[in-house]
Amino acid sequence: MGIVMSGVTVLAAEAGGGTTNFLIPNGTFFFILAIFLIVFAVIAKFVVIPVQHVLNERDRQLTQTSQDNRQAAEQDAATDRDYRQELTEARSEAGGLRDQARAEGRQVIDDKRAEANEEVADKLRQASEVLADQADSLASGLHASVDSLSVTLADRILGVDGSSADRGGR
Structure with missing residues (x-):
């Protein structure tokens, strides 16, 4: 196996046509770079942009929800203020x-009492008048009968x- 391995190494060295400088990229590097850029562009276009759209929409909805919550809180506070004001007035x-x-x-009560x-x-005035009339009539009747009594x-x-005696004395 050792011999076969050395033969492969020798064949690879002969196919290259000599020594290569490792600082200068060869065609494989450019091919892999092209594939990487194509994959990167596909991911950027078909994955990142839709995900970015979804995240932007989510941020917009969160902002809208936050504004709606603030408006609802302000409206609730205004309604509570109005309620308390109406309650105080009532x-x-x-x-x-x-x-x-x-x-x-x-x-x-004062009118009825009056x-x-x-x-x-x-x-009382009527009763006093009636009693006075009765007293006058009784007094005149008693004055008439005082002599006989x-x-x-x-x-x-x-x-x-x-x-x-009364008859005889007269």
């Missing part, structure tokens, strides 16, 4: 309505029949 309006209702309720006091005063009382106290 509470103040409700407080005003409560105060107004209380004032109206007090006014109604009406009731007027009715009571009117009833006093005679009857005197007769009972004295034990005398006043009707016969």
